[in-house]
Amino acid sequence: MNNDQRLPNGDHKDVTITFNNVVCSGSHTEDIEAWQLLDEPTSGKPNSQYETSLPWGAGPTYHTCDEQRKISKGLIKDPQLVTNISSTIQKVVEKGRKGPIKDKFRLYVVGFPQFFDTETTECDTVTFARTANPNPDGKEHTKLTQAIRQEYNDMSIGLNKAIAAAVEEHKDQNVKFVPIDDQMEGHRYCEPGVKEPDQNNEKLWLWHYPYNERAENPDLQPLTDAYSQVMSDPSVKSKFPTFSSFENEVYAHINETGIQDPLWISVGNRVKVFHPQPALHETIRNLILDQYTDDMGGLLTPAPPPPAPPPPTVVLEKNACHGISGDTWVMHSDTASKNADEFCNQDSTEVTYNPGSVDELKMSVKAANNEDKGPKNTPPGTNCFNALKAVVDGCDGNDPVNNPHNYKFGGTFTSSDGWEFTMTPLSKQINEISCDVAYKFFFDAFEVRGKNLPSAQFGADGEGLKKEISGCGAISKWKFEQTPDDVKFQWYASGQLPIGTKACVMKTGRGMEMIF
Template sequence: MLTVGTFVQPVTLTFAGESLALAFPSVSRINPRDVFDVNRFAYLGDSFVAGPGAGAAYDGDSCFRTKEAWGLQVANDSKLHGPKPIKNFDFIACTGAETKHIYKGAEGSDVQPKEPQASLLKDTNPDLVTLSIGGNDVGFTDLLERCVYRFKHLGCLGCGSFFGPPDDCTRDCDEAMKLLGTNIDSDDLRRKYTASITAIFENAPKSRLSVTGYPRFWNDTTDDCDNVSFKFGCNRNDFLPLIKERRSKMNQLTFRLNDKIKSFITDYQKDHKDVLQITFVDTDPYFKGHRFCEEGVKEPSYRNPDIWFFPFEYSATSKVMFSVNDQTPKGDRNAILNGGGDAGRYFQCLIANSLVDGGENDLQAQPNNVKSDSDPNLIDSKTLPGFLTRIFHPNIKGHTAYKDAFFDAYNAGKDNESPDSPKSGVKCKGLQSNTYATIAPLSDLITNTYCPLLAGMSDSIGTGHYLSGTPEAVDIFAGPSFSISKPAAPPTPTQCAQNLHKIFDECDNDSSANPMDWKAGGEVEVDGWKYSIATKAQRPPAPKHP
């Protein structure tokens, strides 16, 4: 049974009598004998490392830490060989954590620790720190509610009124995706993420830091989910169907956040030459073939061993009535997230708010109720948050994928890259051309306007001309290259956005010369397709201050 209570100080796990050592990712090749000196490993971040639902509870507190979380898998893996054993594994990550909880703590929260996660490194002085953070800051929980499950509208009630036209909440979903994109591009996220990294090195100055990105949830190239809805309590598939365009947009937001995290790391390293090492570990390619809406899978697919994320599923062998009581979170659901609460309590609050006074919902009768020999039984509605918290989080196989990504980053001797990502070869235009644009609207054009036009196309869509006559004027292009005779098939909208964003990643990223992150554009070729961003308006030299 998963319970909600007060925070318990992280437990230090001592590996006594075992000859274990921890390999860690690095961006330069180092002789193994130089790196197997890790005695202390600290594991920081949010639910994607805490591991809700991934095995038995680790310590039974409100952080939903589990024994199959990937950090513990790393610490127990046979690959950890070397002359020195690991002495301490500090499991500090907590479900619901935001960047502020790394450096600031959460005074008054009944979930998050009062002390900042980074401050707990001071006493143990770890050699290696891993971090996963940012998803809660930008609002992925809100996105799952407004674009996938819609717990706040129990049954098939949409976003319209009884007297207005039908509204399946597509517009509200679009607004949620736009808000998430704005949060990703915000200066606030950059400031808080940088503060998190700073706090880690202030408390553990001799540590190496490994930062994980987030994996995409969806296969967005198949048609299998175009007429499928995950809406809770509604068996109609015309309510928020998971069409390719919607799946693609959600995936592109994941790419966008990962790109931002990588840029934060790059900028920090440029400004702090004294830090030992920060490595970005790309987990996304390790989930290929194991996302929602894979080819041939009838969704929603419960208890599917080939899907490495949890859907909303539970096992109730007897009638379980959900009703509102004094212990049920209700009212201002945003206060739950603002207080460091987890997605489970947030979703439970939404369900409670959807019930009219005295209303009930029979959880046993829902299609999400699927028998399992390994899952704990849903005994009553008080245990429901545990099943809600793990929604769209990696299961045990997903955490093993994280572990593999971590080890491969080390074995490669550099930041691991997605096999679907373009390699080096980007040609940058440079800010000296005095034609440049603001990154946020440019990124939005790529993700939400230009690349979606490639869906279902058999050839190039040509050049997109945008914001003509303004200082932000830009041409965006994706089409077959003349350098090879037979280019690959047209890219998907997600691949298009990923390859165009590669130009962002590798061009104009000197934070000292370009602190406002202007983008002049450039071009790159991938699999016989050319991608280019050409800023058009002649402007004064790029300013360094607003």
């Protein structure tokens, strides 16, 4: 652990953190208070966790699995449990405050995990019985059904509640409860897809019983001899009132024979069943350190922040109009506005409207970082309809000279966040003129209809047309008007010319398509 990164605020000069998680199952609160808070070494002192049945029948009564579960549940529900834990916490705090940091001493009490996954049924036919694995011994053993697994988990939950309640009684003494169970998902016994008992399950954070050990280990023969030597003493029954004292004597002979390590390889693997593996120890360490860091107001030297992301590219709003040119445009502004509204209320990135008509057009959108996003995904602050409205009306409207009919030539509007909104006209508008001249009394009456002549030359009121026709003679009763409701033509002009000008007018009309 790097002190510079993990130490919280406070006086930690020249401090080295050592995390030593010594998990010791079976200890009574009385044992801890009597033997584990002393200043002098307590090796060899009695500890009731070792007071199991002795070979000759002395010691506590042996209980079956079912009997022990019932006893354990009773102990957990007993209000005395909270009292006992609270008493132990008080003595630990008193011991800690006698040290150099006095009332700055902090105590973090860790909870228990729920040991089993209870959702699967794969363990319903499995037993963890030592004598049934890896080779069944033919006897009936308790199976790890969902009900039993839940029963064990409920005991963990109940025990955690008792611990938390005891801790709460000392919250004013810098004592905190650190739950660990929410870190255990996927790391319990009987997880989905695991064939139990699986000693090699890499995801398991608890130790399994070493079922696959060799039944006979020749390296342990000296231990057997040492055991026989102790048992051969006729005074052994009176000499060792507890199993722990008996073990001490055995270990003394082990030291003499030099086989202590082989012993613990075997014994150690058995006594650590259901205890944390290193991954869970590390998780517990981090949870405690995180809580301590939070209590102390944050890290002393926090890790450097990640590099700042590059500043976003600033895109200024831009309206790139296609310009009043070419022979493709949308004839009616109202239709284009209506289509813009329809487009912005759906999800497609591209839609064609009014196919086959003089108003055929395509609306499209392109997101800044995702070309699959449609109009409904536009970010806050970007209005799809307003963007397309800028293209529909901001590009070619309000120009009575060059675009008196307010045709829509389209363009692309780019918002400040990089979204592009485009209107593309698809209707190709063909120039067309129709001339009709008839003799009436003392003059020739003419009528001219047409569409799509460039307004810059044609003129807002047909002045360009009138100028061309007047080349055939003096015009009287000139009339010009727009005809938006005509399905074929957009304007109509009429007037009178001197008799004999019909050929000239017809020639002029044919020429106007080329001139304009």
